Every structure is written in C-alpha cells, then in structure tokens.
Amino acid sequence: MFRRLRLWDYPGPAIARPRPPLPMIMYDKGLAGLPDDVIHEIFGLLDTSALKSCSLTGKAISLTAKPFVHRTLFITPRPRVTKHKGPNSPGRQTEFKGLAILDERKFLQHTRHLSIFLPANPLFAHDLQPHTRHLRTLTNVRSFKTRWLDTPSFIARMETFFGGFLDSLQSLELEFPRGDHKQILYFVCRFPNLRDLRIKGLQDYTHSIRSGGPHPDIETSPLLNGTLDLELNTGSDRGAQLVLNNLVMLPSGLKFRTIRLLGCTGNNPQLLVDACAPTLEYMDFTGHWFGRSSLRRREC
Secondary structure, three states: OOOOOOOOOOOOOOOOOOOOOOOOOOOOOOHHHOOHHHHHHHHHOOOHHHHHHHOOOOHHHHHHHHHHHOOEEEEOOOOOOOOOOOOOOOOOOOHHHHHHHHHHOOOHHHOOEEEEOOOOOOEOHHHHHHHHHHHOOOOOOOEEEEEOEEHHHHHOOHHHHHOOOOOOOOEEEEEOOEOOHHHHHHHHHOOOOOOEEEEEOOOOHHHHHHHOOOOOOOOOOOOOOOEEEEEOOOOOOHHHHHHHHHHHOOOOOOOOOEEEEEOOOOOHHHHHHHHOOOOOOEEEEEEEEOOEEEEEEEEO
C-alpha cells in the first residue's frame, strides 16, 4: 500500500475560459441627444489622459471633451542656463508668447484654472502688456494663482489685464504679493464674485512702503463666503497685522465659512473670528513661538 504518492503533470499552455459578452447600451440619438448636465457629469469624472483618448474617437466627442482637456492653463518659464535676476528686479517675460497660439486655436475660452508662476522675477504689468488682446479671451476663469504679483502696477489698469474674468473669478491665491496692505486688498476687492482667498507670505513692510504706487479707496468688497487661508509672517510683522485689520473692516463684511491662519498672533485673529461668527463653520489656527508650532482646532 502506498504511504505517499506524488504525481507530476505537464499541461499545455493555460487557456482562459471565454467570458460572456458584456451587455451593450445603445443610444439611438448619439451624444448630441443626451442632456447637457448628463454629458458634463460623465466627462467630469474622466482624467486628462482619458479625455484625450475620447477626443480622438470622433468629432462630436472631441468638441465635447475640449472644454475639459483645456480647463487648466499653467504658465511657467522653461529651464534655461542663464543668470536669473533677483526677486525684486523687473524683467520682461517671454513665456506668455504661447497665449497667441492658444487664442488662435480657441483654447483660452475653455480655461477655468489659471496659474502664473515665475520663479525668479516678479510679475509686472508691462510683462502682460503685449498680450492683453489674448487675456481678454479668458472669460471663464474660476481660479487664479500667481507668485510675486506687483499689485501697484496693475491697480490702475485692472480692466485691461483682468477684465475678461473680473466677474467670473471665484478663487484667488497670491504668493508673496508685492505692495502694501491697502494695495493688496484693493486688488482682491476688484473681483466682485470672489469666494475663496489665499495669501501666502508678504513682502517686507518697509519695502512695500518705499515702493509707492496708487492707493485708491476700497468702496465695495467681494462675496468672501468660502475659505480664507492666510500664511503670513509672525506677529512682529506690521504688514501682516495691517492686512488682518483692514480685512475685517471691508465695507460689505466677511462671510467666510472656513478660516485657516498660519503665523497670525495677537488680537487680530479674534477680530476676524468675530466678524465671521454668523457664518463660520470651521477654523484652524497655527502660531509660532520660539521656533515651535502650536495647533488649535475648533469645530463651530
């Protein structure tokens, strides 16, 4: 009697069982027959690579996918082996020449999210001056992000440079904007439907005062009923304190639902919370003392 039995078998290549055919849903009227909200929901679930693949299947689908493929425009200089200028020196940028090609192909009208990041030089008004004709076709921008924006050079000509999306902009993010607190807040308040605001860092207060520029009065303020995200300097920076003080005193008041503050100490955060008390739902404060950070969260 066998106490242990081993059997070896050398089968041929494995052959997968045929799968049953998947049910197909046919729509007689094609893509044009679907409601617009259904089409928007379907294409909104796809990533960029899937949208590009869909745009190659047919003309009708290509026209539908085009607004989703070109909804984000990121302008940044190409890496060059040149000596960069300092962050406070003006320089004429050539990275905006591609706007003419995008405008010619009617891509700019689909832009929803615009980002301009120049790593070595500030963004001055004369950098955008040769391209104002193309900037006017940006009529559907919802969010705008930029770094080292020289606000004094844009204040007097907001309609010229940002007139295409003054009314449509809902989210604004400024990293290290140039100018004093009044100039920065005036630039923010020129977008009447602005909901979300993020300011990361400020220029040195004494430098902002020396830079001069126009100081018009703020007569109206945006909606400001979304998220406020401020990453300012420590409480010893007078410029950060003035930004908070003037933000609380805006004519139409504040209605933020979410507030995130980094590096803001003293009584200014309390004034901000009191101003948004009727609508505030969540706040996150982080302060720096002796190189350590303390985090306090509270659900309203």
